[in-house]
Amino acid sequence: MAQRVIDYWFTTGSTHNYLTAMRLPDVAAATGVAFRWRPFDLRTLFDERGYFPFPKGSPKTAYMFRDIERRAAARGIPIALPVPYPLPDSMTANLVALLGIREGWGIDYIRAAYRRWFQEGQPAGTDPNLSASLAEIGQDRERVLSLATAAANRDALTAETDVARSIGLVGSPSFVVDGEVFWGDDRLEDAVTWARHGTLACATPTRD
């Protein structure tokens, strides 16, 4: 048993993924489980299925943001709602994220971009967020954008999205371990448990 690597699939336009991006390094350190960060383009899958789950003003969108707000508060993660949603250019955010993962600075970029989005109200993937996040982590904006938007990197993102489709991902973040998919920031603990024990352990709350 004891597979110690979890594929962490996400799209940088995903709101709940703010929680995951902020807490994943701590979870990895606390549990000893490694995560492979894999950006993909969830919007492509939504478009293929003719479905966008969070239209502006819908009850589901309102619930989604309240849920994130509560969970951020419980975890001590700063958040300043409302934030712009959906992102005007999640594609660029994902392309930069993927390039960064391959070059080694992707996690820092993703976390910087999410902080600006959810704490300062700047949409990820466009300026001023894009320039400021890259500057913060010491990456040259022109070089990064040139490589990120080149055909090779676009093809790489498409290939990752193809994998995501083939394994049946339905949302972001998703954690995949041992062929099992766990969808949602709130399933991170389940994925960790599965990685360790090949099963879930669900505790029933007891009187306290």
Added chain:
Amino acid sequence: MAQRVIDYWFTTGSTHNYLTAMRLPDVAAATGVAFRWRPFDLRTLFDERGYFPFPKGSPKTAYMFRDIERRAAARGIPIALPVPYPLPDSMTANLVALLGIREGWGIDYIRAAYRRWFQEGQPAGTDPNLSASLAEIGQDRERVLSLATAAANRDALTAETDVARSIGLVGSPSFVVDGEVFWGDDRLEDAVTWARHGTLACATPTRD
């Protein structure tokens, strides 16, 4: 703080609600929190929003059933997949459930109907499930169906669905406490924590 009653909103056509219906009495006993069982017609809200989340053969439907299967196994809840879905007549199941809640035998009916659906493959709300579940709990089929499908009970279900809409419910089961909505069987523990403490307590998993 310490509100000790949680409104448990559900529709009897909901798959994840199988888990909740099976474990809720144990959770109530273990935690001292009371639950008010409130059936409503989620299908009406889906229809209004032009949206059905689980089309046959979709990745989301496949994920949903695998998720339920894993969680049932972890909790020791018997399950025999595949089961018929969606229900051909969830309306009747909800009407009977609501009548039963008001007459005092609803919880027994709901659990009996779910067991036949998820353990024996009989859709809830139609025969043989309907007759057998009512017989099991000692209710007369003709009397129950006559009252359940009468205008007064239909109006009562519509009124509950109106409340569900007005508080922004987006799925089943949903737990409402103190004006806060927690959607999903996997949020039951959060609702219990909120009922006790007015906040969430999210543990980070630690190395074991």
